Amino acid sequence: MDSPDVAALLRGTEVFGQLDGRGLEALQRELAWFSLPGGQTLYEAGETSDALYVLKTGSLGVFVAARRGTPMRLAGVVAAGRTVGEIGMITGRRRGASVRALRDSELLRLSRTGFDALVRTQPQAMLGAARIAVGRLLQLGADEEAGAPRTFAILPFARNPDVFADLRAFAESLRHALLPWGDCTVIDARLGSGRDTGWFSERESEVRFVLYLDDGDEHWSRLCRRQADALLLRVDARRKAEAWPDAAAASAERARHRPRHLLLCHPPCEFIYGAAHAWCAALGGDVHHHHLRHRGDVERLARLLSGHGTGLVLSGGGARGFAQIGVVQALREAGILVDTVIGTSIGAIIGAGVAYEWDDGKMREACRRALVDGRPLADWTLPLVALTRGGRTTMLLREAFGEIDIEDLPIRFACVSADLTRGTAAVHRSGLLWRWLRASSAIPGILPPLFHHRHVYVDGAVINNLPTDVLRGEGPGRIIAVDIGADDMLTAQVEEAASPPFPELWRERRSGRRPSAFATLVRTGMLNAEAGSVRRRQLADLLLAPDLGRIGLLDWHEFDRAVAAGYRYARERLSA
Numbered sequence: 001m002d003s004p005d006v007a008a009l010l011r012g013t014e015v016f017g018q019l020d021g022r023g024l025e026a027l028q029r030e031l032a033w034f035s036l037p038g039g040q041t042l043y044e045a046g047e048t049s050d051a052l053y054v055l056k057t058g059s060l061g062v063f064v065a066a067r068r069g070t071p072m073r074l075a076g077v078v079a080a081g082r083t084v085g086e087i088g089m090i091t092g093r094r095r096g097a098s099v100r101a102l103r104d105s106e107l108l109r110l111s112r113t114g115f116d117a118l119v120r121t122q123p124q125a126m127l128g129a130a131r132i133a134v135g136r137l138l139q140l141g142a143d144e145e146a147g148a149p150r151t152f153a154i155l156p157f158a159r160n161p162d163v164f165a166d167l168r169a170f171a172e173s174l175r176h177a178l179l180p181w182g183d184c185t186v187i188d189a190r191l192g193s194g195r196d197t198g199w200f201s202e203r204e205s206e207v208r209f210v211l212y213l214d215d216g217d218e219h220w221s222r223l224c225r226r227q228a229d230a231l232l233l234r235v236d237a238r239r240k241a242e243a244w245p246d247a248a249a250a251s252a253e254r255a256r257h258r259p260r261h262l263l264l265c266h267p268p269c270e271f272i273y274g275a276a277h278a279w280c281a282a283l284g285g286d287v288h289h290h291h292l293r294h295r296g297d298v299e300r301l302a303r304l305l306s307g308h309g310t311g312l313v314l315s316g317g318g319a320r321g322f323a324q325i326g327v328v329q330a331l332r333e334a335g336i337l338v339d340t341v342i343g344t345s346i347g348a349i350i351g352a353g354v355a356y357e358w359d360d361g362k363m364r365e366a367c368r369r370a371l372v373d374g375r376p377l378a379d380w381t382l383p384l385v386a387l388t389r390g391g392r393t394t395m396l397l398r399e400a401f402g403e404i405d406i407e408d409l410p411i412r413f414a415c416v417s418a419d420l421t422r423g424t425a426a427v428h429r430s431g432l433l434w435r436w437l438r439a440s441s442a443i444p445g446i447l448p449p450l451f452h453h454r455h456v457y458v459d460g461a462v463i464n465n466l467p468t469d470v471l472r473g474e475g476p477g478r479i480i481a482v483d484i485g486a487d488d489m490l491t492a493q494v495e496e497a498a499s500p501p502f503p504e505l506w507r508e509r510r511s512g513r514r515p516s517a518f519a520t521l522v523r524t525g526m527l528n529a530e531a532g533s534v535r536r537r538q539l540a541d542l543l544l545a546p547d548l549g550r551i552g553l554l555d556w557h558e559f560d561r562a563v564a565a566g567y568r569y570a571r572e573r574l575s576a
Contacts, residue, residue: 049088058105182208189216316345323566
């Protein structure tokens, strides 16, 4: 294959860009062109690495499994003009990920034989380029480089002139919101109808992002979907949830596993509770939902779509978690906007307040009421299941957050519990908010487990106290993690193998010489999760670990001091 277009394409790649004219000519003779329809597989994980590919047009999805036996998830998108498969060719390893066409694509294939021939004739240039690519990819910790989607189809639920006019205004607003991360253009039916694939490839090569606006006939609607790396499904939140009318976007499988984003448009000065849960259920499968109420929400959407969002991870740690209230205040004062939140235990409760958009005053008031003044652990009982009944904790959480679903939070939120039935961490992104906060904070032995659908859930700190790995897998962009659970030491001031008689224990109950049953159970519940804490800390772009002095896991009365310590520490770190 020999053409000026192909030569320009190859010069733009990092692997082949260092070849001279003769090398490029030799390379083009070894390349084979082929097309790959959307949804078709290029190669599967575990296969022999027998070729590398240059993506000429279209886009490819990189799919990985978190662990053996789990479903494959989309880890990223390979855009036109990039190479894929070079790691296996250079190292000889089998494919580490599966790659499929997200939309109709054209590729150039370089076989193992052709690659080896080029290495022999152009050794320095080829190996030098390969070394650059390998170093970059291994630094990312991935077998294939994958980026954020670049082309988006904006699809309306209803199709009429009023909807199309509103859709156009939204597309223009989103275009402006994407501009900080690259040029963006909107292509509608008037501009794009009747064009061939070459014209679309040219437009996509000229800008960083393309918004395909579905405002025309059925033929144009199909073309929008074929050209898109991700689908933006826009609907009025007041509308009754039902199956999406376009079958090609109605499920993840029919959408060829491209990301689907549900955009729920709320009326001015009103929030439609329950709409997100109902619509996500109607769409089924893997769908990301976003609430659109004002310009700030569109800007948050743009950050997440472009891979420039900010995720906040809050750990568990009992009363020490109050420091995270101060950290959140400092982040806000520094102008850092949080786009998605995940938390464990008390970090889940505070994170839910962040996702609910509580201001600093509301955050302090609600947390003091629910976690200090309300004395959530005061309903002691016979320890047949736990030391407390859990009823008071449940009541205070319902009072603080009401009967809303996790999907109703304006900012994307998830919390982590430990599913003892399966023996794994459970990540909750849907369902009643108070229920899963109660599960995430159910300290074994202190609060009774939450029983739901025959499963037994306890405090997420048992398995994952700092879920940066969960958020990193969702790819929001940068991650800020607050870890307040790792440096609280449990000590004793006595030497004994058995507790003294009860009267002596009662006299010494406030001496602090020996840890209480509460403190021992809390610390025990966190030990397993700390085995992976070093790795999870490394996944954060910014790790904040406030020094809380002698504030212990059960020092609820130290609310103000913990908040102040977290605020002071975060201010100093951010200013530095």
